[in-house]
């Protein structure tokens with residue numbers, strides 16, 4: 001019998017998404033285990049965001065299977081650490097207020113505090129400033145701080161390096177390394193212009209745009 005520890009957290013088999021006659025992505029086969037990361041690479045419109053949204057269950061796949069911990073499901077079995085193109089944070093609220101509101105949904109990972117997370121992303125001194133008064137990069141950093149506090153094993157990150165300076169990009173790499181080291185797993189997207197320094201990362205190239 002298979003040891004439960006040997007079962008991938010996520011497995012995609014022959015996964016396809018089409019819209020009408022257009023194949024958005026697939027067929028794709030990949031699996032992800034605790035401690036592993038997968039980088040989805042591809043040009044604009046190659047289907048990276050659509051794949052992440054399909055994994056969340058927000059778009060119905062056209063073919064194939066998605067297995068979470070060995071079981072075929074349409075939605076993930078547990079909360080996902082999601083970072084999209086939009087941060088999802090409320091601009092009228094401060095970083096701290098946003099994080100406290102989200103903690104009511106996601107909880108707080110043991111051993112971390114909201115203030116410590118904000119400090120580690122370089123937002124010390126901005127904890128109580130409404131996000132509308134902060135730059136795009138600072139908003140992105142606030143979203144990263146929130147992500148780091150959630151007790152979620154799987155992260156799905158759409159363009160996590162977007163709007164970040166070099167220091168911010170290295171911060172994402174450090175966050176990913178720490179997350180994988182804790183037994184987490186992550187799928188992230190990139191146009192291929194950013195060279196990640198994260199170890200234990202595989203790359204999956206999406207070409208998209210093929211006709212079915």
Ligand SMILES: Nc1ncnc2c1ncn2[C@@H]1O[C@H](COP(=O)(O)OP(=O)(O)OP(=O)(O)O)[C@@H](O)[C@H]1O
Nearest residue numbers: 019024042043044045046047048049050051191208
């Ligand atoms: N809501 C939608 N309705 C119809 N087609 C869509 C929708 N969202 C995306 N598409 C199409 O799906 C294809 C893949 O888009 P997707 O956003 O997944 O690509 P991407 O690789 O994430 O692109 P980018 O790098 O520009 O963010 C594109 O051809 C796009 O036009």
